[in-house]
Amino acid sequence: MTAQRRAMTFKGESSMNKKLKAGALGLASVLILAGCSGVEPNPGGFGFDVGSDETITFFATPGYDDTVSLTALWDVLLTERDYTVETQSVDLAAGFSGMARGDIDAYVDAWLPITHAPYIEPLRDQLVVFDEDEPIFDNNRLVFAVPESSPHNTVAEALAAGDQYGSEIIGIEAGSGLMGTLPSVLDAYGASDKFTVTAGSTPAMLASLQKATNDGKNVLVTLWTPHWAFSEMPIKALEDTEGAWGEADGSYLVTSQAFAEDHPDVAEWIKNSRIDDEQFSSLMFEVSQAATPQEGAKAWLEDPANRQHVDAWFD
Template sequence: MKKRHLTASIALAATAALALAGCASGGDGGTGSGSDGGDDTASGDKGTITLGFLPSWTDGLSTAYLLQNQLEKIGYDVEMKTLTEAGPLYTGLARGDVDIYPSAWPELTHKSYMDEYGDKIEDLGSYYANAKLTIAVPEYSKLNSIEDLKGKGADYDGKIIGIEPGAGLTKQTQESMIPAYGLEGEYELVTSSTPAMLTELDKAIKAQKDIVVTLWRPFWANDAYNVKDLKDPKGAMGEPEGLHFLGTKGFSEKYPEAAELIAGIKLDDAQYGELEDLVVNEYGEGKESEAVTEWVKNNPDAFETEVD
């Protein structure tokens, strides 16, 4: 892969007053960053970039720490700002309270937010091309299609277990899928949070009970819980879409090196799967930066821009 090179200028103080352009990193716990996973620390003299993300949506969690890893290497300070709903995140992005949303679904799932705030948001590029919304059941379920749900509401207590009320997945399920398949009145979409949905899924599978949940791909839970997507012959859950890095308007003008680096991140299924698995499962909460350091060393080809 042809790579463009970004160089971080790092000032070393004390007796060795040397200006070096070299491999630097930052982040929690002295985490290495950049496509070589180096161990030096960038000065953060290029300003502070705020990343806004929802920790329960692990695509954004994973890419937030990936961007922190890379941006600190080229001299930016990175502030991690966690939220619980997509709406406030888009509002913050439009107002400039958040500089980057590191894993947005603007083509379909979050289209309503883009319709409202898009003129104040800058698209910094798509990093993954095959994201999709799903309705899923455990692998042992006899259901194979969303069409199979009709007339079986009593078997599921009339419930489809969903995630956050403000999620695009919730809107797509409620406003498109349920009416498209004539499930109004028979099923209620129960919303709360992604962790709550996964708890219900886990409990049902352990008891070998039937359950229907809203899910999406890519997402580590699809493999961890051995679920299958129900076929969607009416296309009510929408077509596959890209996952994007979004910035507040004027981001690339204010932070040109950051924008160039971000635009050069492209992940395929295997690369994305490894990133999320390392961040969420192998290392876990509190060790996300370490997970990203390992991933960066393993996946230099994910970067069209190479940090020197």
């Protein structure tokens, strides 16, 4: 452990098991913690069988709304094409290790070249990383977020006024790439020893953010963009004037070696898919409102423009 990490104090999140408030957050918590269950084949699907008797196994980390949503979308799309799909809810380290062993087939939202590299690079010889082409999505950014009413607009301003935030940063899962990057960000702003970092869960962080906005109080949280919270809560991302969070990551497909060999058609569909900020944000919002991630993805596909867009991925 570096001196930089020792300077930070992490404490457990006592409210991890609290239910989120009513509305989008409450539903998001339920669907995230429930994981990604399979869906029945769509009876209105295609008239030809391009599927497989084998089960395609994705993994997604509970609380990562972008990954949960994109994985659910591919669950629905592949099920429509007569594939059997399941999603395991595990953290990043376990997911990529399982993929390297061949127990898991694919991850559809690997943030590269920065955030998820520490999990992928040690296993790269055992994985297939489809990062030679354009990313599925090209604008993933890690950020600090505060209520819109906060007087601060930059990371430097907020970190210099720690007392206005209770000298606390509310983070997400301790094993996430975001939390792994956070110490270097605080170090870049000379704030490593000025804040207590609460590592808990994404739903708990969102609940704290919602409560603060409801109560008109300040709170400083770690978040990422795009995320549905920016359209559903009065919050803002702080400008990172030092570039400490790094450049934007792309979303890439990573698979086991066996999957890339056995299902080249599916790998080709996923790696060649593209989604923009507006589409991704609206997909995450629909998933946050639904009883299950798959139901949210289906609701998103009911928009003719979205359906037309994704159907082109299979041309």
